[in-house]
Amino acid sequence: GRATAPSVTQDQQVEAVISAPDGVVTRSPISRTSGSMIVVSSRSLNRAVILLESAPQPAVGRTYQLWLIPAAGKPRSAGVIPEVSARRPFVIDGLANARQIGMTLEPAGGSPQPTGNVLAAVRLADRQ
Numbered sequence: 407g408r409a410t411a412p413s414v415t416q417d418q419q420v421e422a423v424i425s426a427p428d429g430v431v432t433r434s435p436i437s438r439t440s441g442s443m444i445v446v447s448s449r450s451l452n453r454a455v456i457l458l459e460s461a462p463q464p465a466v467g468r469t470y471q472l473w474l475i476p477a478a479g480k481p482r483s484a485g486v487i488p489e490v491s492a493r494r495p496f497v498i499d500g501l502a503n504a505r506q507i508g509m510t511l512e513p514a515g516g517s518p519q520p521t522g523n524v525l526a527a528v529r530l531a532d533r534q
Contacts, residue, residue: 416497423453442458468511473510485498
């Protein structure tokens with residue numbers, strides 16, 4: 407027989423970040439909208455939770471994409487937000503050396519590097 411560890415659900419990941427002792431909540435307005443990007447990040451868990459509040463649905467063929475932005479070098483994709491209308495949190499793993507989390511509007515499916523302006527960005531807490 408083979409034993410496997412129980413998988414951690416997204417809800418459990420969100421709860422862990424929100425309740426982390428080093429959890430930091432940051433909010434950024436989304437340019438040209440009345441919406442906001444809310445980020446809860448935990449350096450000890452190496453994870454962040456993103457929630458879009460009152461963000462407009464992107465036009466057909468477009469999507470919001472999140473970026474881990476280092477102090478120097480190129481941004482690294484943290485994924486696309488699949489359903490803005492669902493108002494579900496999005497979990498990012500692997501904050502590594504990122505100094506900021508940014509969001510752009512990209513073609514559906516995302517881009518290897520940002521092609522548009524950063525619509526929202528939050529600075530992450532420094533490592534302890």
